[in-house]
Each structure stands twice: as C-alpha cells, then as structure tokens.
Amino acid sequence: MTDEAEPEHTDADAVDADDTADADATEEDDTTEGDVADDTSASTVVAVPPSEATQLDPSDTTWWTSAIFYQIYPRSFSDLNGDGVGDLAGVIDKLGYLELLGIDAIWLSPIMRSPMADHGYDVADPRDIDPLFGDIALFDELIAEAHDRDIRVTMDLVPNHTSDQHEWFVEALAAEPGSAARARYIFRDGRGENGEEPPNNWHSVFGGPAWTRVPDPDGSPGQWYLHIFAAEQPDLNWENPEVFVDLEKTLRFWLDRGVDGFRIDVAHGMAKPADLPDMDVESAGLLQNSDDDPRFNNYAVHDIHRKIRTVLDEYPGAANVGEIWVDDNERFAEYLRPDELHLGFNFRLAKATFDPVSIRDAIENSLESVLSVGGTPTWTLSNHDVDREVTRYGRLTPADADTDDADTDSDGESGSVDVDLGILRARAMLLVELALPGTVFIYNGAELGLPNADLPDEALQDPVWERSGHTERGRDACRVPLPWEGFEPPYGFSTTPDTWLPIPDSWTRFTVEAQLEDVGSTLSLYRQAIEMRYQRPEFDGETVEWYGAPEGCLAFRRSVGHLVCALNTSDVPVPLPPGEVLLSSYPLIDGQLAPNSAAWLV
Numbered sequence: 001m002t003d004e005a006e007p008e009h010t011d012a013d014a015v016d017a018d019d020t021a022d023a024d025a026t027e028e029d030d031t032t033e034g035d036v037a038d039d040t041s042a043s044t045v046v047a048v049p050p051s052e053a054t055q056l057d058p059s060d061t062t063w064w065t066s067a068i069f070y071q072i073y074p075r076s077f078s079d080l081n082g083d084g085v086g087d088l089a090g091v092i093d094k095l096g097y098l099e100l101l102g103i104d105a106i107w108l109s110p111i112m113r114s115p116m117a118d119h120g121y122d123v124a125d126p127r128d129i130d131p132l133f134g135d136i137a138l139f140d141e142l143i144a145e146a147h148d149r150d151i152r153v154t155m156d157l158v159p160n161h162t163s164d165q166h167e168w169f170v171e172a173l174a175a176e177p178g179s180a181a182r183a184r185y186i187f188r189d190g191r192g193e194n195g196e197e198p199p200n201n202w203h204s205v206f207g208g209p210a211w212t213r214v215p216d217p218d219g220s221p222g223q224w225y226l227h228i229f230a231a232e233q234p235d236l237n238w239e240n241p242e243v244f245v246d247l248e249k250t251l252r253f254w255l256d257r258g259v260d261g262f263r264i265d266v267a268h269g270m271a272k273p274a275d276l277p278d279m280d281v282e283s284a285g286l287l288q289n290s291d292d293d294p295r296f297n298n299y300a301v302h303d304i305h306r307k308i309r310t311v312l313d314e315y316p317g318a319a320n321v322g323e324i325w326v327d328d329n330e331r332f333a334e335y336l337r338p339d340e341l342h343l344g345f346n347f348r349l350a351k352a353t354f355d356p357v358s359i360r361d362a363i364e365n366s367l368e369s370v371l372s373v374g375g376t377p378t379w380t381l382s383n384h385d386v387d388r389e390v391t392r393y394g395r396l397t398p399a400d401a402d403t404d405d406a407d408t409d410s411d412g413e414s415g416s417v418d419v420d421l422g423i424l425r426a427r428a429m430l431l432v433e434l435a436l437p438g439t440v441f442i443y444n445g446a447e448l449g450l451p452n453a454d455l456p457d458e459a460l461q462d463p464v465w466e467r468s469g470h471t472e473r474g475r476d477a478c479r480v481p482l483p484w485e486g487f488e489p490p491y492g493f494s495t496t497p498d499t500w501l502p503i504p505d506s507w508t509r510f511t512v513e514a515q516l517e518d519v520g521s522t523l524s525l526y527r528q529a530i531e532m533r534y535q536r537p538e539f540d541g542e543t544v545e546w547y548g549a550p551e552g553c554l555a556f557r558r559s560v561g562h563l564v565c566a567l568n569t570s571d572v573p574v575p576l577p578p579g580e581v582l583l584s585s586y587p588l589i590d591g592q593l594a595p596n597s598a599a600w601l602v
Contacts, residue, residue, distance in 0.1 A: 048128075048136050053258025055317030056147045064261070064319040064342055065376045067104040068530060069154070069441045073384050074111055074133055075119060076481040076501070077444055079494035086481065086493070088134035092142050095149055097512065101447060101523075102530035105152035107263050107321075109384060111139070112158075115165050117232035118463055119479075120156075121265060122163040126250040136257075143258040152260035154321075159247055159304075160266040161233040169234050173214055177223050184242055185234050186226040186272060198224055201278045202295060206230055207467035210295070228269060228295055230463045238270045238300070244307055251308065255315045264308070267322030267341065271300035291328050305340040312342075321345060321378070321439075329369040336375035343439055344370075346378050350386050354393045354425050354596075355569050356554040360546070363436065363556075367543065377438035381429055382446055388478045389429060391452040394422020421596065423449045427525055427585035428567055428598035434529050435565035435600060437542045437558065442526075445482050448510045449522035452477035459502055476501055485513035528583055536582070538563035538602045550574050553593075564601040568593045577601060 057063070078090025088111065098106065110120030113128040120130070129135050146153050162169060168184050175181035177189070188199035190213065198211035205228055212231045216222035226235045236243050251262075277294050291297060305322070312318050321343035326332045335344045346369065348362035366377050381389040394417045426449060433440055455476055462474025480501045484492035489503040491511050508514065515521035533539055541560030549555045552570030555577055557563060563582075568574050573592035579601030581588070586597035593599055 051140055051257040053140065053143055053147075053256075055255075055258060055260045055315060056150070056152045058316040061316050063104065063152070063317070064321075064439060066437075067152075067439050068102070068533075069105045069107050069321075069439065070098060070101070070103040071107045071109065071383055071441060071443045073109045073444055073479055075109075076479055076493075078482070078484070079490075079496075079499070082495040083132075084490075084494050084496050084499045085132055087132070088129070088138045088142055092138075092145055095145055095151065098151060099149045101527060102534070103151065103442065105154055105260060106146065107441070108153065108155045110156045110158060110265075115163055115232070117163070118230055119461070121158055122161070122165075122230065122233045123158050124163040124165045126158070126162075126247075127253045140257060147258065153258070154261040154263060154319075155254065155259055156265055157250070157262040157320075158265045159236070160269050161227065161229060161235045164232045164234055172225075174217060176217060182223075183240050184237055186237050187223045188226070188276070190224050195221065195223075199226075200276050201281055202226070202228070202276075203279070203281060204229060204231075204467065205295075206464045207469070207472065226272070228266075230467065235272070236270070238272075238304055239274075244304070247308070248311055251311045255312070255318055260317060261312070261319040261321070261342070263345075264320055264322045264341070266296075267305070267335065267344075268301060268324045268326055269296045270304050271298040273298055291326060291331060297326050297331060302334060302337075302340060305335065309339050309341070319343065329365060330372070332369045333371075333373045333375065336370055336373050338373070343376055343378050345380065345441070347380070347386070349379050349429075349433065350381050350383075350389075354429070356549070356552060356567065359429075359432065359567070359569075360554050363544070367437075377436070378441065379433045379436055379438060380441040380443070381426070381433060382443045382478065383441065384443065384479055385475055386443075386478065388443075388450055388452050389426040389446065390419060390422035390449055391417050391477075392422070393425035393429070394418045394420075394451065396421075417451065419451050422451060423522060424586060424596040425569075427522055428569075428596060430526065430529060431583065431585050431598040431600060432565055432567055434533050435539070435556075435558070435563060436544065443478075447523050447526040448482070448512065448515060450480075450482075450507075450510055453480040453501070453504050455480070455501065461501070480504070483507045483511040485511050525583075525585060532583060532600070536563070536602070537561050538582075547577060562602070565598060566593055566601065567598040568595055571595045 072091060075086045077086040078094050079086045080089035080093055081087055110123065111129055111133045112123045113125035113130045114120045114122050115124060129139050143153050171181040172185055177187065189195050190199060191197040198209055202210035204210045210226055210228055211224040212227060213224045214222055227233050228235055273294050279294050312320055319342040322335055322341040322345065324332060324335050324344045332344060335341050346366045348366050352358040352362040370377050396416050396418055460473060460476050462476045464472050464474035481493040481499050481503050483503060486492050487508050489505060490497050490499050491503060491507060493499060512523065515523035518524060538561035539558060541558035543559040544556040545559055547555035553568050553574055555564060555566040564577050564579055566577055573589040573594055576593050576599060582600040582602055584597060584599040586594045588594065
C-alpha cells in the first residue's frame with residue numbers, strides 16, 4: 001500500500017456501565033418450555049387490544065439503505081424472569097446498551113407462539129407472542145421504548161412453513177386426501193405399488209427425508225407431506241390463495257402495532273415446482289442449497305414477494321429483508337426489483353476466507369449483484385445460522401495448530417481455533433464491513449468478540465444434531481447466551497445458572513462489564529466505528545474504488561467521500577496508503593499497518 005498506488009476504478013448519549021446490568025428480576029413465570037408446547041394451537045383465542053402505534057418515522061422511507069441492524073436471538077440475549085431463556089423483558093432492559101452501541105434497528109429472531117421444535121421457526125400462531133418470551137402487552141412496550149430511543153424494531157417472518165401444531169395442519173391431518181384442509185400444505189400420494197415410497201427423493205435441509213407419511217383418517221397408511229426442514233415444520237402450498245390471505249393478516253397485525261419491518265425466513269424457498277422433480281442428492285449438503293436445487297429459488301416465488309411488497313407499501317417507513325441463499329448475481333438481483341424486497345441478505349462476506357482475494361471477490365460480487373436493479377448491498381459476518389467470525393477467522397491449518405493459544409474447535413470442523421487470532425481478524429473485518437456502502441447486520445455478541453462455544457453433546461438442541469444421526473453438531477455453538485457481567489456463568493444473563501445452553505466458564509473476559517470502559521476492547525472498537533460511520537462525510541458514495549496493494553493486502557476507498565480502508569492479512573507490517581488515520585483495529589507498528597489488522601484513512 002504505497003503512496004504511489006493509484007486507485008483502480010470499478011463499476012446517544014453515554015450510558016453508565018450500571019445501565020448494562022439486569023434490573024431486578026420480575027416475578028418468575030411458572031410457564032416452562034414444555035408447557036408452551038402443550039398450548040400452541042393458532043385456535044387459542046387471545047384478547048389483543050388495538051394499538052395506535054406507527055412505524056418510527058413514516059416520513060423516512062429510505063432509512064434502511066445505510067442502516068445498522070442488530071440481530072437479537074431472543075433466547076440468548078437477556079433473561080429477566082430467571083427461567084434460563086431470554087425474553088422480551090430482557091430486551092427492554094438492554095435498550096440502553098443498544099442505544100450506546102449506536103445501532104439503528106433491532107431484528108428479533110422468532111418470538112411468535114411455537115412449540116419450539118426449531119426454536120421458534122416452527123410457528124403455531126403467527127399473530128401472538130410465545131409465553132416463553134412474554135405477551136403482546138410486553139411487545140407493545142418494547143416497540144414504544146425502542147422508538148423513544150430512535151431504534152426501529154423488525155421481526156422474523158416465517159412464511160415457508162408452519163408448526164405441525166398449527167390449527168391448519170391439525171385440521172389437515174384429520175381430513176381426507178384431496179380436501180381443502182390438505183390443500184393448504186403439500187400432500188402427495190407416495191410412489192410404489194402401495195405408496196410406501198416418498199413422492200420424490202428430496203432431502204430435508206436438516207438431514208433425512210423431506211417427506212413424512214401420515215395415516216388416513218381410517219388409520220390406514222396414507223399420503224406424505226413435505227417438510228424441507230424438520231418434520232414438525234410442514235411446508236405451505238403457496239399456490240393456494242388462502243395462504244397469502246392469512247399471511248396478509250399477519251403482516252398487518254404486526255405493522256399496525258408499529259413494527260418497522262420484517263426479515264423473511266427462507267425468502268427464496270416458498271414456491272415449489274409443480275412436478276416436484278427429483279434433486280441431485282449427491283451435491284446437496286446439510287443447511288445449504290445450490291442454485292439448481294429444485295427445492296429453492298423457483299420463479300413463482302417472485303409473485304409472492306410482490307404481494308408482500310404491496311402490503312408493506314401501505315406502511316411508509318416499513319421495510320423487509322429476505323434471507324436469500326442464491327449465488328448467481330442475476331438471479332439474486334431479481335429479488336431486489338423495486339416491487340419486491342427492499343433488501344436481500346447477501347452472505348458472500350460471511351463465507352469469504354481471511355485473504356484479500358476471497359474478500360475482494362465477495363465485495364465485488366455483492367456490489368455487482370444489486371447494481372442492475374439499483375438495489376442496496378447488505379453485509380454481515382455472522383448470524384444464528386453461521387459460525388461466529390472469531391471462530392472462522394481463528395481456525396488454524398494443521399501446520400499451525402501446535403500453537404499454545406489454540407483451543408479445540410467446537411463446531412464440527414477439523415483443526416483448532418486460536419481465539420486471540422480470530423479476534424484480531426474479526427476486528428479488522430469489522431472495519432472492512434463498516435467501510436462499505438449499504439446496510440450492515442451485526443449478530444448479537446459479535447461486538448464482544450465472542451467465539452463459538454465448546455458444548456458437550458448432551459447440551460445440543462439443534463434439530464440438525466438428531467436428524468443427522470449425531471454426525472453434524474448443528475448451530476448451537478453460535479447461539480449460546482451472552483455474557484453481561486461478573487466472573488462466572490451465567491454472567492448476568494439470568495438469575496439461574498441453568499441456562500438453555502451452557503455458557504463457558506472462560507467467558508469472563510468477554511462480558512460487557514469487562515469491555516465497556518476498556519478503550520482497547522472489541523466493544524469499544526464497535527462503538528467508535530459505528531459513531532464515525534454516521535458522523536463522517538467521507539463514508540459517502542455507493543461504490544468503491546480499489547487501490548493496488550502489497551501481497552496479502554487490499555485497499556479501497558468510497559467513491560464520493562473518499563474514505564480509504566486498508567486491510568493487512570499478511571504476517572508482517574506494511575506501509576499505509578497516504579492520509580490521516582481515523583481508526584485502526586490494532587495499534588500501528590512504527591507507522592505501519594500491523595498484521596491481521598485494518599485501518600480507516602482520510
């Protein structure tokens with residue numbers, strides 16, 4: 001990164017530390033997760049008072065184009081009633097912390113009524129709050145208090161499937177083949193002389209077959225129903241008009257309560273091909289899909305998104321983001337046409353390895369994927385389905401695994417993890433991510449430098465663990481409750497040490513309390529970087545220009561504001577591009593950019 005390098009052109013108020021501590025625990029709720037599973041039918045009548053709330057600022061219809069979203073995995077964020085599972089009261093209690101962090105919006109993973117077979121992504125009643133997390137009144141309080149702090153609230157929407165305890169599916173199981181009740185889902189006769197074989201060879205994303213056979217009302221072996229995920233998550237039939245009519249009720253229910261938008265789960269998966277052709281089983285892996293996978297990315301899905309957008313357009317200030325696992329840029333862009341999704345999750349940066357070629361390719365592809373439709377790029381380094389960035393970047397090759405700092409990997413991957421190295425690289429990638437144009441998503445705990453947790457087999461709860469025959473550990477390692485304060489579990493997350501997933505004894509250094517006043521902590525770096533991103537005009541511009549850089553490095557600048565971001569992935573210090581250093585992820589070494597670090601310059 002020499003001075004001579006020319007750019008290559010391409011297409012709150014402070015909160016005291018005490019504010020982060022839990023308030024006194026509310027009266028403990030006697031409802032257990034098991035109790036919830038017994039009462040999750042959508043037929044449950046709940047008196048829901050009307051709400052006069054609106055979106056935070058209906059006059060601002062483009063806030064999402066440069067926003068920073070903070071994903072809250074509610075089970076693991078903060079538990080205020082002491083049952084070991086995070087809740088909405090805990091989220092409200094930590095709004096001061098989120099305001100201090102400087103984010104624009106929170107995204108809540110599912111909080112709707114559910115038997116929790118997939119931790120809320122199996123929805124039994126999409127228009128109610130699960131008692132595990134609270135109730136509608138508490139949710140309304142969250143909306144009001146978040147809006148008072150200029151924080152928007154978005155929530156997960158799960159339109160691809162329901163719970164098997166949803167009243168529709170209960171009705172379908174009791175109905176005859178060919179009935180209107182079964183037409184809401186994808187029921188088919190089996191293959192073979194007596195229908196004993198599934199209708200096709202589709203596999204579940206979680207492992208095992210994607211079909212389950214059910215008895216006919218007379219008890220004889222009957223039809224099969226499709227579930228791309230767990231058997232407790234039957235796929236809806238989106239060719240049935242009733243399905244969208246019900247979804248529209250759900251959209252309006254939450255938007256009328258002031259929700260600022262939705263993250264649409266499996267946004268590329270709702271439409272199924274009419275002939276349900278066999279898939280290429282050999283190339284399919286767990287928790288993934290390819291662009292030619294018939295289970296996903298069928299063109300009819302775009303009509304569904306247009307209908308959803310029509311509803312959202314009636315609520316100025318609301319926006320939606322789709323989970324889209326589509327690699328082809330042209331196909332990805334189709335989801336972001338002006339009458340479909342506002343934003344599409346792009347996972348390229350999260351999938352990139354810590355080397356300049358992979359990172360640059362991810363950035364260029366992400367920008368290119370939205371350019372043709374004038375869309376907004378999105379960036380994330382982790383979420384509830386992806387290994388934490390510290391673990392990914394700290395994973396050592398076999399040749400490097402003899403270091404004293406290496407910890408055993410906990411997520412089923414080969415090799416060891418050097419947590420300290422992973423933190424260095426994750427800090428550097430934060431500056432890369434925040435220097436880019438568009439929208440950023442931060443997964444709760446990333447700001448603390450959390451790695452994946454090393455969990456014992458008996459603690460695992462992800463359905464992938466069971467459905468894979470205990471060959472894949474699933475996603476629990478990145479979903480462990482957050483450490484807030486103190487020196488031992490549960491670190492202020494709850495008043496009980498018996499948390500839904502165990503918190504490692506070694507996480508004392510990762511607590512909010514330990515980092516809040518430490519100017520060199522990862523939390524402080526996040527706060528500084530987010531504040532600068534909003535206050536400095538150098539972050540203007542919708543594209544980036546690339547600089548020439550030494551081997552193992554990359555550098556780019558914003559096209560209008562001319563902020564320069566330099567990244568060094570090598571193991572030696574390198575010269576910086578010209579300019580004044582605004583912020584670096586690690587102190588400079590004799591004026592040079594340290595290994596595994598990044599810097600912003602103006």
